[in-house]
Amino acid sequence: MTSVMRSCGGDARGGCRFLSCDILGGRKASAAHRKRSPTSRSGFAVRTGTRGAVCRGAAQCDAASSHGDVESPTTSRRMLLSKSATASAAMALLAAISPQAFWPALAESSTLRSLTPEELDDVRKTVKSAIPQAKAPAVIRLAFHDAGTYDRRTRTGGANGTIRNELERPESIGLKRGIKAVEAAIAKSPNVLSQVSFADAVQLCAAACIELLTPDDALATSRVLDAMRVGRVDAPIDASDPTGRMPSEKAGATELARVFDEQYGFDENRMVVLSGAHTVGAKGFGDGFTFDNAYYQVLLAKPWVGGDDMAQMIGLASDKSLADYARVRPLIEKYANDGLAWSRDFVDAFRAMSELGC
Ligand code: HEM
Numbered sequence: 001m002t003s004v005m006r007s008c009g010g011d012a013r014g015g016c017r018f019l020s021c022d023i024l025g026g027r028k029a030s031a032a033h034r035k036r037s038p039t040s041r042s043g044f045a046v047r048t049g050t051r052g053a054v055c056r057g058a059a060q061c062d063a064a065s066s067h068g069d070v071e072s073p074t075t076s077r078r079m080l081l082s083k084s085a086t087a088s089a090a091m092a093l094l095a096a097i098s099p100q101a102f103w104p105a106l107a108e109s110s111t112l113r114s115l116t117p118e119e120l121d122d123v124r125k126t127v128k129s130a131i132p133q134a135k136a137p138a139v140i141r142l143a144f145h146d147a148g149t150y151d152r153r154t155r156t157g158g159a160n161g162t163i164r165n166e167l168e169r170p171e172s173i174g175l176k177r178g179i180k181a182v183e184a185a186i187a188k189s190p191n192v193l194s195q196v197s198f199a200d201a202v203q204l205c206a207a208a209c210i211e212l213l214t215p216d217d218a219l220a221t222s223r224v225l226d227a228m229r230v231g232r233v234d235a236p237i238d239a240s241d242p243t244g245r246m247p248s249e250k251a252g253a254t255e256l257a258r259v260f261d262e263q264y265g266f267d268e269n270r271m272v273v274l275s276g277a278h279t280v281g282a283k284g285f286g287d288g289f290t291f292d293n294a295y296y297q298v299l300l301a302k303p304w305v306g307g308d309d310m311a312q313m314i315g316l317a318s319d320k321s322l323a324d325y326a327r328v329r330p331l332i333e334k335y336a337n338d339g340l341a342w343s344r345d346f347v348d349a350f351r352a353m354s355e356l357g358c
Pocket of ligand 1: 144250
């Protein structure tokens with residue numbers, strides 16, 4: 001049975017699309033997924049894709065329980081086992097032929113597009129009026145936590161809005177205020193934020209928050225929203241991504257690099273660029289609310305080495321390990337001396353991060 005469920009690629013409109021799924025063909029699957037799918041936010045230009053709320057398999061979606069909801073109570077265990085065996089064989093065959101057939105929903109990619117100047121203006125104004133500066137760092141971090149569950153090897157997770165169901169995880173401490181801020185912006189939005197997917201709204205709000213915290217107009221991060229695109233597809237409303245995918249704050253540089261490479265396909269440079277987001281927040285890299293290259297200057301200064309108790313509190317273990325990672329030292333020196341170069345690279349890296357899994 002489990003293998004049948006894992007193979008489900010059902011969607012809200014058409015039933016399960018996996019060949020051997022035992023609720024293939026529509027009515028039952030449709031009912032099950034309607035129960036579990038996010039409310040459609042239709043009527044906005046960004047919903048150009050043909051998909052509704054798409055179930056991306058058991059790793060992302062709780063299709064197992066959905067299917068359980070619609071199984072006939074009279075279905076015999078033997079029948080299920082026999083169907084399961086058939087399904088397993090078909091799955092093995094499909095997996096051998098094509099990994100995309102194994103993860104059917106991912107065969108279709110999101111249709112991403114840039115925002116118009118009017119839409120950019122709308123998002124900027126909404127976020128400025130709805131999200132106080134004090135909550136902006138939590139929103140930026142929220143965007144990383146929604147996208148950072150991506151695993152390119154299975155093509156699961158990513159920027160799909162599941163972060164709202166992952167707030168009780170240990171790595172999510174402090175993110176509830178980020179979610180509340182995004183929800184406030186959506187509620188206040190006359191146009192874009194209330195009409196795009198939740199996953200889009202998280203990433204757009206984060207980009208607008210980065211702009212809010214970038215006081216220097218010369219830095220590229222003061223216009224990071226311009227680089228953003230919309231069209232991410234939300235996972236079912238109560239789905240969550242697999243646990244254990246976010247990099248640990250206790251990780252050393254090589255472990256961080258492994259996660260960024262294996263899961264995201266990002267090289268060490270991009271990892272260092274993105275880590276510069278820690279310039280804001282309470283870890284002491286700057287004033288906490290100014291999005292600039294202070295992070296790299298503090299990494300070079302290493303105040304925690306031989307410093308007092310207060311100095312020891314600066315930075316996470318993962319940040320400190322970057323400071324000691326010889327391979328990225330030239331890049332840290334470059335960004336410490338050239339905030340403009342970092343801000344340009346950050347915009348590029350943040351857009352890529354925001355589209356993980358899309
Ligand atoms: C490299 C791996 C990363 C690890 C291990 C990590 C871990 C953490 C942790 C544990 C905190 C909470 C610190 C505290 O107690 O105050 C934090 C804060 C933060 N992180 Fe990361 N992070 C990583 C990468 C990123 C990335 C890629 C971004 C965004 C692009 C980001 C954005 C933030 C922000 C903005 C904060 C401050 C949040 C606030 O003050 O509410 N982090 N990070």
